[in-house]
Amino acid sequence: MSPDPASLVAEYDDGRLSRRDLIAGLTALGAASAFAGSAAAQEREDDAADAKPLFSGRNVDHIALxxxxxxxxxxxxERHxxxxKIRGNDRSAFLGRENGEFFVALFQSETPGLNHFCFGxxxxxxxxxxxxxxxxxREVRQTSGRTYFKDPDGIEVQLAQKRDL
Structure with a gap:
């Protein structure tokens, strides 16, 4: 059989392949492509694991919900x-210790969940x-000296200067 989808379809149109053979050929090509893609992705992950990290996360600075x-x-x-509450209003609040350092941020939203987390x-x-x-x-978003990017699952990560918590 021919190695590409267009050739398989052309052979089918010319009557040289049955419908069953066309489907089998296209399925085999799709599986081979998926296997090659996942193997390449695994190789990139293996290479990345061996590479020096871009940053050295020292602590979780804060989480935002x-x-x-x-x-x-x-x-x-506060109760549990x-x-x-260090600062905030009805739309957002920053919670933490008595010394004024926050480590939990709350943002008003229709849907509850993780907004982002920040590594120091x-x-x-x-x-x-x-x-x-x-x-x-990586796509990067910066605002007021803050750096945000997404992890592979789309969860937002923020970077900040490490502070002693």
């Missing part, structure tokens, strides 16, 4: 975890962080 009622969530975290890294430079991520083919 989407919540349906900011005030209700503030009350929950002893967190204090040593010697954080937002421009350098963006350059490194873009060189790796």
């Amino acid at each position: 989407d919540v349906t009622d900011v005030n209700r969530s503030v009350a929950f975290y 975890l002893g967190l204090k 890294i040593d010697e954080y430079d937002p421009l350098e962080a963006a350059r490194k991520l873009k060189a790796e083919g």
Whole structure:
């Protein structure tokens, strides 16, 4: 049989292949393509595992949650975890320790869930962080010196200067 879909279809149209043989050939090509793609992806992951990391995550600086009622969530975290509201309003709140450092951010949303999480890294430079991520083919969003990018599952990751928590 011919090695590409167009040739298989042409052979079918010319009557040289049965419908069953056409389907078998196209299925085999699809499976081979998927196997080759997954093998190449695994090879890229293996290469990436051997490469030096772009950053050295030192701690989880904070997590940001989407919540349906900011005030209700503030009350929950204050009551159950002893967190204090550092700053905020009815649309967002930043919770943390008595010393003013926050580590949980709450944002008003129709759908609750993880908004993002932030890793503290040593010697954080937002421009350098963006350059490194873009060189790796990552889409980068920056705002007010913050650097955001998505993990393979689409979860947003933020980078910040490591702080002592």
